[in-house]
Amino acid sequence: MPAALSIAGLHKSFDRPVVKGVDLTIRTGEFYALLGPNGAGKTTILRMVAGLLRPDAGAIAVLGIDALDDPVAAKRRMAWVSDEPMVYDRLTPLEYLDFVAGLWQVEPARARQSANELIDWLGLAPHANDLCGGFSKGMLQKVALAGALVHDPDLIILDEPLTGLDAGSARQVKDVLRSKTAAGVTVIMTTHILEVAERMAERIGVIADGRLIAEGTLDELRTRIGRETTLEEIFLDLVAQGAEEDDKTRQDAA
Numbered sequence: 001m002p003a004a005l006s007i008a009g010l011h012k013s014f015d016r017p018v019v020k021g022v023d024l025t026i027r028t029g030e031f032y033a034l035l036g037p038n039g040a041g042k043t044t045i046l047r048m049v050a051g052l053l054r055p056d057a058g059a060i061a062v063l064g065i066d067a068l069d070d071p072v073a074a075k076r077r078m079a080w081v082s083d084e085p086m087v088y089d090r091l092t093p094l095e096y097l098d099f100v101a102g103l104w105q106v107e108p109a110r111a112r113q114s115a116n117e118l119i120d121w122l123g124l125a126p127h128a129n130d131l132c133g134g135f136s137k138g139m140l141q142k143v144a145l146a147g148a149l150v151h152d153p154d155l156i157i158l159d160e161p162l163t164g165l166d167a168g169s170a171r172q173v174k175d176v177l178r179s180k181t182a183a184g185v186t187v188i189m190t191t192h193i194l195e196v197a198e199r200m201a202e203r204i205g206v207i208a209d210g211r212l213i214a215e216g217t218l219d220e221l222r223t224r225i226g227r228e229t230t231l232e233e234i235f236l237d238l239v240a241q242g243a244e245e246d247d248k249t250r251q252d253a254a
Helices: 042-049 071-076 093-103 108-121 137-149 167-182 194-200 218-225 231-253
Strands: 005-013 017-026 031-035 057-062 078-081 155-159 186-190 203-208 211-216
Touching: 005 042, 017 042, 017 203, 017 211, 031 042, 031 167, 031 194, 042 057, 042 155, 042 186, 071 078, 078 137, 093 108, 093 137, 108 137, 108 167, 137 155, 137 167, 155 167, 167 186, 167 194, 194 231, 203 218, 203 231, 211 218, 211 231, 218 231
Parallel strands: 031 186, 031 203, 078 155, 155 186
Antiparallel strands: 005 017, 005 057, 203 211
């Protein structure tokens, strides 16, 4: 079985290098958390995987599909949810899900069943026929997540999915994601809420200054820094180590 996601030698620059030769493999059915400071390159990596940005160099394969040569086929197998939900104000949640399902050419009966399940799972049923224009950011985030899942993707990519959600809504989203991974779907998530990554992720990758500086299970990362501690402490230690190594590399080059 091919990996859910395979990245090799990924580079991207804007006014400066942002992603610097990242290699990453994520297994099918895995819940993977990608962590890093602001500006580390996490979102840029995921946007390239989702087909929203073209890398300057490197390769991306989604479930064995070359995402750069055949982006449409790759996109059919995945879903992308950003931290800024993009939902049409003049549609209700049900209308929005019907619209998105139509874009993916989902068979109507299957689309209705999937939409109803997602509406129920995410606690949107009381507002299923209300216009999205009146929703809070948290509500819009749940509608956007439902829209991303309506075509039953095999790979779900989430950039800060819990932003703006209250505790009850966050729990509903986490329950949906757990049910998806239990069914063999792969989830990749960025988050600044480290306790969520600590509880939910099977493996964790740490990005700093455009590079993948550490990766592994929580226990493997604890072994790397040499002590039993929280993910927050591990993360801060690894980022500090990465910064020291970068400084030494620059000094050696000079």
